[in-house]
Amino acid sequence: MKMINVLDKGYVRLVDTLGSDLTVVNAARVSYAKESLELDDKDRKLINFLAREDHTSPFRHAILQFEIYAPLMVARQWWKYIVGSAHQEGVGDSLNAWNESSRRYITEEPIFYIPEKNQWRSKPENSKQGSGEPVEWELGEKYTKSLMEYIDLGERLYNEAMEDGVCAEQARLFLPAYGMYVRWYWTASLQSVAHFINQRIQSDAQKEIQEYAKAILILAKESFPVSLEAISI
Incomplete structure (x- = not known):
């Protein structure tokens, strides 16, 4: 394999x-x-x-x-x-x-995709979807940090809900979905x-x-x- x-x-x-x-x-x-x-x-x-x-x-x-x-x-x-x-x-x-x-x-540890600061891309010039060139590194650094903070908050709320006895299928609502x-x-x-x-x-x-x-x-x-x-x- x-x-x-x-x-x-x-x-x-x-x-x-x-x-x-x-x-x-x-x-x-x-x-x-x-x-x-x-x-x-x-x-x-x-x-x-x-x-x-x-x-x-x-x-x-x-x-x-x-x-x-x-x-x-x-x-x-x-x-x-x-x-x-x-x-x-x-x-x-x-x-x-x-x-x-x-x-x-399952309640395994959530794992998330977090782009590095040089991996954030701009929106394309001539299309409503897809992406363009990489954004400036300062902007990429800002959003990598923001995403990490957002994930930390979601994980904390998810864990709190589970500890309080909320069922897994509802507690997962706190997890940021698209990058998981x-x-x-x-x-x-x-x-x-x-x-x-x-x-x-x-x-x-x-x-x-x-x-x-x-x-x-x-x-x-x-x-x-x-x-x-x-x-x-």
């Missing part, structure tokens, strides 16, 4: 895989009652053809399972791929499964993984989720080097 650290405290861990590049090839060749036992140049050309011509169903027979630890703001962007996976053109009926830790059941790390398992077809990578590795995607997309690409390529080369950016 391989893991890549992301951001300040996050990570992506490859838990399991089903299949290989050969799985994609044989899923396509079954139409002609043929099967390859070892990947060769013809098989590589077939994978590239499938990707080029948007014949995506063979890529759904290979599966990857990840454990991800990321701020909630990243998780909720990622979740859109689970909700929309059965409705997006070219990704319809692709396998996606998601199981996430819940503070209704959450952990989940994501199981997805190779096609769905590639779709996520292609969209979230782009320069106009949120910087934090870009870093996770890069980690997913590295880990997925180790198991499916030919297919990922063909269907990802």
Whole structure:
């Protein structure tokens, strides 16, 4: 099981895989009652053809399972791929499964993503979303300090509520949500993984989720080097 650290405290861990590049090839060749036992140049050309011509169903027979630890703001962007996976053109009926830790059941120490003073970004000039260049370091220092103070206050109120006997599912209301790390398992077809990578590795995607997309690409390529080369950016 391989893991890549992301951001300040996050990570992506490859838990399991089903299949290989050969799985994609044989899923396509079954139409002609043929099967390859070892990947060769013809098989590589077939994978590239499938990707080029948007014949995506063979890529759904290979599966990857990840454990991800990321701020909630990243998780909720990622979740859109689970909700929309059965409705997006070219990704319809692709396998996606998601199981996430819940503070209704666990009371482990809250962990938060806190940007360093040189990591705060300005709003973009020509868009209503996304970000621009880094802000001045004095401004970044101000907001790193402010965020830490805000988190400290939320944690104190959360702990007080728990000590006073308030249930965990309500006490968590005091925790600053968007920067809090959450952990989940994501199981997805190779096609769905590639779709996520292609969209979230782009320069106009949120910087934090870009870093996770890069980690997913590295880990997925180790198991499916030919297919990922063909269907990802």
